Amino acid sequence: MLTKSDFHYELPPQLIAHEPLDSRRASRLMVVHEHGVKHRQFPDVLEYLQPNDLVVLNDTKVLKARIRAAKDSGGNAEILIERVVSEHEALCQVRVSKALRPARELRIRDRVITVCSREGDFYRLRFDSPVLEFLEEFGAVPLPPYIRRHVLDSDEERYQTVYAQHPGSVAAPTAGLHFDHALLDAIVAKGVQIARLTLHVGAGTFLPVREEELSKHVMHLERYEIPQHTAQRLHNRSGRVVAVGTTVVRTLETWAETGELAGESELFITPGFKFQVVDALITNFHLPESTLLMLVSAFRGRERMFAAYREAVKMGYRFFSYGDAMYMERDGV
Structure with a gap:
């Protein structure tokens, strides 16, 4: 039985990204694959997307909360x-x-x-x-508690995706922060489809897991909505579903379990979870012992994920909201 302590790792504090890079697409990209990892730059994610893939974005907008x-x-x-x-x-x-x-x-x-x-x-x-x-x-931009500085005027733009549309979140869906309009255009030009859904990230995303036994943890509720046209694209897809961020994973897998296009997700994804929709994932590096780290460990395997995190620390990757990104595919995809 896995416990909270099984998801602990040591992170040198200097690797926490307190500022965004000058360009959204300037981040590094760690590609996690069957035999290890590759070190790339974020625009290289285009090489891993295939024609007819369906890239799903979370278009929630961060409130000045x-x-x-x-x-x-x-x-x-x-x-x-x-x-x-x-x-x-x-x-x-x-x-x-x-x-x-x-x-x-x-x-x-x-x-x-x-x-x-x-x-x-x-x-x-x-x-x-x-x-x-x-x-x-x-209100002011609600930077995460691990970013220990005053809010800057630039945070109103940079702690927001370029495709944010529906106000309601108190934290950014941070995997999306790496995309600019030019990269999104290049993805479409390659024959990849893009679809949107909305999950409003609540303050509960920053609450620690208090129970050592994961089965006792109560997941916070987050409201979501999948537009009908996105559901149709998902039903009619001929390629893979590529989720941009853990919020998209939770939304799509909640839909798969409940059949509801709108509602509240309290889905807690841990190793052993059977994914029904998402085939590939773009995500940032997550906090030790967090539910998000548990989710990505469920997606790609705990041992493989922790090996990747050790490599990221060794190579000086930038962690958390303003940090670098990962790309990974489920086994067998």
Whole structure:
């Protein structure tokens, strides 16, 4: 039985990418194959795509989801949106010195956010204007906690894919950050199809796995939607399905299990999982003991994946959201 500790590895802190490279496509690409790895540059991913493949993108858009407010008692409150649940309400993580009770107010200038209730790890908050408008005016880009610097103006562009369309995420689907319009055009010119779906990444993606036994871990919910035209392309495909990012994997494999084109995914993918849709995966390097590392280990095999990670550390690859990428195919594909 695999445990959380089976997915631990040592990462020198200097390999965490705190800044994006000057160009989206300047990242390195590690290709994981049956006999080891190859070291390439990200535009070389085009060589591994074949005519009639279907590349699937997650077109969620990152919200300015981090807000600094003041409690009605005068103390500070840091709010991170988990998900927008209605025009004026959102589930949020709130960092305060003492737990908040219903009806308490948080303020930014003359604007008011009211505590409605506590729901597990989150608070339901009501905003005095539409949430998306409020965030656009007062919010900041929610960089991951391992990026330890202030948010820069450039993050509004670079912590967002070039094809982002539907607002709702509090973290970027980072595998997509490597693509620019020219590379997407080159993929289409090769005879590869591109399709889109939407999964809104929640703040729960940063929550650690607390249980040592993986069977006891409760996966966070994330909302997804697969457009009908994407479903038709998936049904009619003659080539492989290439997922750009773990969010696409979770969405497509949730659809395969439930048959639902829209809903909430709580799929927890660990070694032994039987993939039904995804044949190849483009992804970044993930945190130790994270559910994302468990997913890629399920996709390509834990031992092979950890050998690749050891090689990445040795070769000085850049890790996490603004870091380098991997390409891999399932065995037998």
